Amino acid sequence: MSTFQYQDKIQKLPIPPLKDTCERYLSVLKPLxxxxxxxxxxxxxxxxxxxxxxHLDEQLREYAKTRPSYIEQFWFDSYLNYDSPVVLNLNPFFLLEDDPTPVNNTQVKRAASLTQSSLEFVRxxxxxxxxxxxxxxxxxxMDQYNxxxxxxxxxxxxxxxxxSDQSSHHIVVLSRSQFYWFDVLDKENNLILTDEELGFNFDSILxxxxxxxxxxxxxSSFGVLTTENRKAWANIRSNLLNDPTxxxxxxxxxxxxxxxVLDDIELESLSxxxxxxxxxxxxxxxGAQVGTCTNRWYDKLQLIITKNAKAGINFEHTGVDGHTVLRFCSDIYTDSILKFAKSINPNSPSIWKSKSPSLLKKDxxxxxxxxxxxxxxxxxxxxxxxxxxxxETRLSDLISQNEFAVLEFDSYGSDTIKKLKCSPDAFVQMSFQAAYYALYGKVECTYEPAMTKQFLHGRTEAIRTVSMESNLFVRRFFENVPGKEKLDLLKASCAKHTDTTKKCSQGLGQDRHLYALFSIWKRYVADAGYDSDGDVGVEEVHQDNLSDSSTIGNDVNHGEKDVQFSKDIPPIFEDSGWDKLNNSIISTSxxxxxxxRVFGFGPVTSNGFGIAYIIKSNSITVCVSSKHRQTQRFVDTLKHYLEEVKDIYDQEIVSAEKVKERGRLQQTRSGNLNYLLGGYGYFDLEDDEIKSRGNSPDRMGFRRGGISARQLSEKLRLAEY
Structure with a gap:
């Protein structure tokens, strides 16, 4: 089976009818x-x-005819024009489970094992x-893997x-901010070092x-330069390149x-x-920096291993999404397990179709x-x-402005959630809504990505979690109503979320289409000579014309000017609803x-939460980040909500079966609900939905006379993770 055998059979991401997109846009904004x-x-x-x-829609459809995806180039624009530091803003992380092989529980052996498995993946x-x-x-x-x-x-x-250098055969190693390199593949992409030899190299470096x-x-902490504002880093890099060394x-x-990355530190706490x-x-x-923050290079994929063999991955997010990196993580972790099995039984299976020639023969x-x-x-x-x-001091400031909390909830997981007849993902999404509402008494714009990789060069579409159904659920959950009604409302809100997720996975959302239309308008305005900040294009990268080195960015022909376009921003993008939709207070994945074991990312907005979660059969793990918005309190509230839902389920469903047998019903505990409300009792909301809605963000929009009042190349906050 060939990696790219289906590429020419995969359909393009559809552009929905404009009227349908606008109807969905209004639908997701109504509850907000x-x-x-x-x-x-x-x-x-x-x-x-x-x-x-x-007219914009017509131009977009014409533009899309000669491209693999109508949104891809605009997606790259949004990421590559982003000028703030990529650390904590764009790059996510994955924390791998511990290696089950006892012999690999040292830094050197774990690093060697993961590196060799990674090279097998590359091969x-x-x-x-x-x-x-x-x-x-x-x-x-499969385009993202390139x-x-x-x-x-x-x-x-x-x-x-x-x-991208498709002929690369070496790796770089960072230890205590010292940089090293050596070759790991030959010209045929075969591995040239064994696990033991890689371990010897890492040990020598340490x-x-x-x-x-x-x-x-x-x-020698040159890695901190990759954490700078991008324009500042560009200036410094230009000076670096003037020196031959x-x-x-x-x-x-x-x-x-x-x-x-080999970190000189031992860590156990998940946070x-x-x-x-x-x-x-x-x-x-x-006063001197001795932490691990300088021992990084954020412009590239990084394998990070601590002194006590904890391993993770930090990746540059422009060209790849989490699903792609997750496949990589899964394969190299599986390979590490199978290598241990093979050491016991040489006939054990391998996940690789073929292996490099014997590494013991160096000829x-x-x-x-x-x-x-x-x-x-x-x-x-x-x-x-x-x-x-x-x-370094600016990086230290940035790190100190963010906090993290991790919840490892092991009372139940997807197995129990399915018994409630809810989608596990939708159930957990509703738990975020309930926890936020318990703390703040309102709902906020929430984002979750839906993968669209079943389409050519597909990335994601934005699922907007907040709905009229979820609003009703969170309000009623904190009112003195029967448990059955709460469960029914939970199921209804989950059903709505599941339906939305399905449509978004089919490319039938609203965010990507509208953003593409906005980008088409921006380009024509820029070509007309009006003020626009830093419009960077993207050179198309096709599977059939990838060379040894390919570059994405700059040098795009915007096309001829069209007199039908006005420098005035289209009304839909000037309206406060557009700002609200692009201001995700709760960004999830x-x-x-x-x-x-855990994965996560920084908060997308200064007043928001970044929430990454993993649902397993008997557990739910959540990593929450924020800029000091009571992160631990949010996690504690989330935990108590999950416990309260289980109490209600046990009371209303499990005990209901006992009623049929014994004719009596036990009383549910109420402590968790009181905890959720911080001791304030039930919200006196009656049916006033408006009380559950946050105010629209302050307008920092365009002047009607032109576009210079807003930076047009700001980060796309629709869907990062």
Whole structure:
């Protein structure tokens, strides 16, 4: 079975009818708006449909005819134009389960095992032996895998570009902010080092880097530059490239398959591990930074291994989504288990279709390859020294502004949830709504991604969790109503969410279509010569024309000017509803399988929560991040809600069966509900839905006379994770 055998059979992502998109847009905004706000949004949407909307839609459909996906290029634009630091804002993390093999429970052996499994994955991908992703009998697009290895996000003065080196054969290793590299594949993409040899290299690197003094670490912490504002990093990088030594180092890092990070720290707490895998730890000793936060390179895929063999992945998100990286994680974790089985029984199976030639016979290896680690020695100037110093302090500030809390809920999981006749994902989504409502007495715009990889170059569509059904559920849940009614409302809200998820997975959402129309309008306005900030394009990357090195970013022909376009922003995008939809206070993602213990990302908005969750048969794990919005309290409230729902279920369903047998009913506990409400008792909301809706964000929009009042290349906050 070939990796890309279904690529030419996969259909393009459909562009929904404009009228349907607008109807869905109004539907998702209704539960988030006051009556007056919604009336204004209806009017703006109707004006859009009667005016420029159909023409924009026509132009989008024409544009999409010659492209694999109508949204892909605009998606890249939004990410590559993002100017804030990628750390905590764009890059997610995965924390792997511990290696079940006792011998691999050391840093060196875990790093060697994961690295070799990763290289087997690269080999299978390049030989097109990696089985294609499937959902039941439906093949998924495999294009993203071409952007996973040998790729780097590169800042330029006009925005970032994504560069991929398809011929890369080496890795970079970071230890105590010291940089090393060595070759790991030959020209035929066969592995050239055994587990033991990789371990020897990592051990040598650890011993060499351990000699570094704190001042030497500070002077070589060039990874902090990747955490800077992108324009600032572009300027610094330009200076780096002017020096021949630094130029060579940058090229080696950019083209590496991935970066292996060896952290000089032991961690057990899930919240600390989550923070370490996402942004590193800021630890000061007499004013000097001695934490792991400088031991990173955020422009590339990173495998991170702590001193006590905890392992995780941090990845640059522009070219790949969580599902793609999850497949990678799952395969390398599975391979580590099967390698242990093979050490006991040589006839044990392997997940790889073929293996490299015997690594014990080195005669087939090119003598030009570098298998012994070589240290990369930067040429440090006074300007670079200042850049490192201030980059580290700004990074430490950024880290200190965020907090993390992890809930490992083991009372029940998907098995029990299914007994309630609810989708596990929808059930957990409703738990977030209830927990937030319990704390704040209102609902807020919530985002969850629906994967659309069954379409060519598919990414995600935005599921908007808040609905009229979910609003009614969270209000009634905290009122003195029978448990059966609460469960019925929960089921109804879950059913609505499941239906929405199904439609979004089919490409029938509203966010992507509207954002593409907005992007079409922006491009024509920019071509007309009006003020627009940093419009960066994307060079198309097709499966059939990938060369050894491919670049995404810049140099796009916007087409000829069209006099039908006005510099005035279309009314639907000037309305407060558009701002509300693009201000996800609760940004969530469900991404898990047995290889993962936790995953997560930073909050998408300064006043919001980033919530990543994994649902297993008997447990639910949730990682919550925020900029100090009582994160632990939110997690505690979520836990008590989950317990309360189970109490209600036991009372209303399980005990109901006993009633039939014994004719009596036990009373449910009420402590959890009182805890959820913080001791304040039931909300006195009656039927006033408006009390459960947050105010629209303050308008920072466009002036009607033009577009210069808002930065048009701001981060797309519709769907990052």
């Amino acid at each position: 708006q006051t009556e007056e706000e919604h009336k204004r949004t209806i009017a703006a949407t109707q004006q859009f449909l009667n005016g420029i909307g159909p 299978a991908l390049r030989r097109e032996e990696l089985p294609p992703d499937m959902i039941r009998d439906t093949p998924l697009c 952007k996973l290895f040998g790729s780097a996000r590169i800042p330029t003065s006009t925005g970032c570009v994504m560069q 011993k060499d880097s351990s000699k570094s003094t704190p001042s030497e670490i500070a002077r 630094n130029y060579k180092i940058i090229r080696i890092i950019d083209s590496a398959l991935f970066v292996v 600390d591990l989550s923070k370490n895998m996402l942004c590193g730890l800021s630890i000061l000793d007499k 087939h290896i090119d003598t030009n390859v570098v298998t012994i680690p070589r240290k990369l020695e930067w040429n440090l100037t006074s300007d670079l020294s200042l850049a490192l110093r201030f980059g 469900n991404c898990g399988n047995p290889s993962l």
